[in-house]
Amino acid sequence: MSDKLKKDLKMIGSGLIAYIIVVIIDHSGLLAHVPYRLLLTFLLYLIPYIIVGGEVVKKALIGIKNKQMFDESFLMAVATFGAFATGENAEAVAVMLFYQVGEWFQSYAVGKSRKNISDLMDIEPEYANIERDGKVEECDPYDVEVGDTLVIKPGERVPVDGEVIEGSSLVNTSALTGESVPRSVKRGDEIISGCVNGEGLLKIRATKMYEDSTVAKILDLVENASSKKSKVENFITRFARIYTPAVVFAALALALIPPLFVGHWMTWIYRACTFLVISCPCALVISVPLAFFGGIGAASKAGVLVKGSNYLESVAHLTTVVSDKTGTLTKGVFQVNDVKTKEDPQKVLYYAALAEHLSTHPIANSIKQAYQGSLDEQIIKNITNVAGQGVICETSIGTIYVGNKRLMEEQKIAYENSEDAVSTIVYVAKDAKFLGTILISDEIKPEAKAAIEEMKAAGVKDVVMLTGDKKSVGEAVGKQLGVDEVYSELLPGDKVEKVEALLKSTDEKHTLAFIGDGINDEPVLARADVGIAMGSLGSDAAIEAADVVIMDDNIKRIPAIIRIARKTIAISNQNIIFSLAVKFAVLILGAVGLANMWMAVFADVGVAVIAIINSMRALRTK
DSSP, rough: OOHHHHHHHHHHHHHHHHHHHHHHHHTTTTTTTTTTHHHHHHHHHHHHHHHHHHHHHHHHHHHHHTTTTOOOHHHHHHHHHHHHHHHHHHHHHHHHHHHHHHHHHHHHHHHHHHHHHHHHHHOSSSEEHHHHHTEEEEEGGGGGTOOOEEETTTTTOSSOEEEEOOOOOEOOOHHHSOOSSSSEOOTTOOEEETTOOSSSEEEEOOOOOOGGSHHHHHHHHHHHOHHHHHHHHHHHHHHHHHHHHHHHHHHHHHHHHHHHHHOOOOHHHHHHHHHHHHHHHHHHHHHHHHHHHHHHHHHHHTTTEEEOHHHHHHTEEEEEEEEEEEEEEEEEEEEEEEEEESOOHHHHHHHHHTTTTTTTHHHHHHHHHHOOOOGGGEEEEEEEEEEETEEEEETTTTEEEOOOOOHHHHOOOOOOOTTSSEEEEEEEETTTEEEEEEEEEEEEEHHHHHHHHHHHHHHHEEEEOSSOOOOOHHHHHHHHHSSEEEEEEHHHHHHHHHHHHHHSSSSSTSSEEEEEEEOOOOOHHHHSEEEEOOOOOOHHHHHOOOSEEEEEOOOOOHHHHHHHHHHHHHHHHHHHHHHHHHHHHHHHHHHOOOOOOHHHHHHIIIIHHHHHHGGGGGOOOO
């Protein structure tokens, strides 16, 4: 419990004791024959009132001074002043006392919620061990520079992103990914900040400074997520701005107009004060943002970063999910499974590897891995990338063409068509002479089919796959996974156009998400209602481009976040309906004199407490 909460609790306790003492004195008859009994009684009740309500009155006066007076402090101050004016001293203090109890509980609930999320995202390293001149020095992670050698002892948290240069171990990534199974790392592997080292001693070379590392980016996202409010939260803010002054003027009318016709001024002033207590919008103003904050926390626990409440709300209304194929629905780990040629297969692979030696594309990597010899890079004069077709490599021994059928046709090279094969096709030619075809396969993720089924069970109506691969490969993968539509042989610009077309066919009440790897799909991620980056652990491009970041490459996180988002929206709507229904019902009762101050306290504090408890259910992932 924070120092402020402890201080507030002592204040409430002191006020309660003083209140009980004054009530006993008031009802004991000790003041029955004392001169100026009413004034003395008022002054006695003023003691516990000042103890518990002094800060509230101060806030109300500051609000009036700053011309921002229509808030709950102003409502409580006016209502309790009115109660004192009508002689209801005990009720005036009781209202302020219970209001402070409600405020304390709200502060406690918000603090508890923030602590839960902080615990879930407990990934910030406290220190780094830098090895310099054979000695290990402990320093602040912010002092680590690129190239520094860091020693990660068993049980310590990795302070910055780096590359393992010595040792092997299992690292716990659960705080980042929600995945309890540890990952194996060895020399040459990349390792990201925030992971906890297992039993082995590791030495890593820092590849990023702390502020550029994964852990810093994640913490920044979580801390700033609450700044991007959902439509519901913005509605509550606008509602409170209109609602609060409206009920103040309604209370004023209730206090002044009826007595002009029926008299009994004190009775109507008391009813107006009761009306003000009931109308305090605390339950809505606190519980609705708290529900979304809890939903973001639950998503973090499940290994998903949501950049704001607005995106969580959009996920709740998803009906169309558009996905990239490679690295999203498939593993993105390509392997050469055949070389169709009349030449030596290694010769065809040599020319292809030579042309692709600068590329980091998964297909290029698979070709380089399949070629088992060495490359004479000195003979390369120039390499030209042809968008959507392949590469043209000019060498001292001739010009090499590596790409798809469009490249062959564009260069007027006669080739043997292999487009019916259910594999990625790479054609290889040299000096306009066709040499052969490389068949490359990519494996479907084992969880992809189940994830699509779960998305549909969660309310997604259409799952669409976009791929730059050829039609036969795209349709084969789509059929295995059970997607509704497949669009193949697309360039990056074509993908944006397809998403644009799908957005036009989606009505305003529903949203469209695009799932990509966050590296080559930035334009589509940005254009969709919700951009979801997959396989993005440590990917700067993914974190920057996407609205929702899956912390590992597990596509089954998506149906989980849809369920969390819809649960959050349901809780938020429950709070709104419950709070307004109770308040309006008791407001009507108060206006006609059937509700007293005690019922008003329930309509304010009681409803707020119930709504807050309901909001905290959003923190649970199930």
